[in-house]
Amino acid sequence: MNALLGLFITVVMVFGGYMLAGGKLGIILHSLPYEMMMIGGAAMGAFIAGNSFSTIKHVGSDIMAVFKGPKWKKNDYRDLLCLMHDLVNVLRQSPVDVEAHIEAPQESAIFRKYPKIQKDHYVVELICDTIRSMIMNFDNVYQVEELLEKQLETMEEEALHGAHALQNMADALPALGIVAAVLGVIKTMASIDKPPEVLGQMIGGALVGTFLGVFLAYGIVGPFAAYVKHVREEEHSFYSLIREVLVASLHQHPANICIEVARRNAPKRVRPSFVEIDEALKESKKAAA
Incomplete structure (x- = not known):
């Protein structure tokens, strides 16, 4: 919703101010398809040439995330903490018993209570791999902690590939706008014998390229890249x-x-309260009984 609202305000204010100042949209609308073809096509070609297929695919889901927001909501943070509470309790009581949950999480009674989390490959893999390491190196606290930290760093780096690719495109758009404007000037110079009013329209059309490149970079693609980064960083906090x-x-x-330490490190916007966690744990115990 914020993305749509921001995009609407940007377009209305830019073009509304232009029209109120006496500008005519006709010349912009006339040149827009050709300039967009040159600038947008060049940006897309450079984007494809400069990124792997997996990154290109990732950007598609990143753009959807701009409109949908972060995947994990407040209830999901509460559910994750409850899930971790149950697993830690089992681990403390018997490391052997917890193996059944981490070796077959899709069949685990604990994981099944939280289907959204159970379906997420990254969450399940992170939990199971780390608990498995804890069992294998139960006395080596810092080694397990280091492995976990490195895995999280790798996950965050991969999650931000799309944001970086979008930002690179935003950085390139003003220069591509200049390329389109230069081509327009070349076209104008080839028609130097035309009347001044015709040359004025041609020069105005050429300048649309510069305007479009800057507008797309700082009004649309750049803000989208920044919001994608924000979304992925918040999801990483999960x-x-x-x-x-x-x-x-x-x-x-x-x-x-352990649960309280983690709860306090959750982002404030999605952080469940102490009472919410306590009630959820009580309900979980009643359901298990």
Whole structure:
């Protein structure tokens, strides 16, 4: 919703101000298809040439995220903390019993209580791999913590590929706009024998290229890239909660303390309250009973 509102305001204010100042949209609308073909086509070609197929595919989901917002909502943070509480309790009681949950998470009674989390490959892999490492190196706290930190860094770097690709496109658009404007000037110079009013329209059309490149860069693509980065960073904080819980567990803190440490590190906008977590844990115990 914010993306659509921001885009609407940008377009209305730019073109509305232009028209109120006495500008005519006719020359812009006449040149727009050709300039967009040159600038947009060149930007798309450079984007394809400069990125792998997986990054290009990732950008598609990133653009959708601009309009949908972060994948993980407040309820998901609460569910993740409850899931981690259950797993830590089982791990403390019997490392052997927890193996059934981490070796077959799709069949685990604990994971099945939270289907959205269970369907996310990254969450399940991060939890299961880390608990498996904890069992294998139960006395080596810092080694497990280091492995977890490196895995999270890799995940964040991969998640931000799309934002970086969009930002690179935004950086290139003003220069591509100048390319289109130069071509317009070349066309104008080839018609130097035309009347002044015709030359004026041709020069105006050429300048549309410069305007369009700058407008797309700073009014649309650049803000989209910034918001994609924000969305992916907030989503990454969801995975970081897993680290907070398991690291606290490695240091032998009680399960409730591990959950509280992680809860306080959640982004404020989606952070569940202490009471919400407490009630959710009580409901989970009642359902299990």
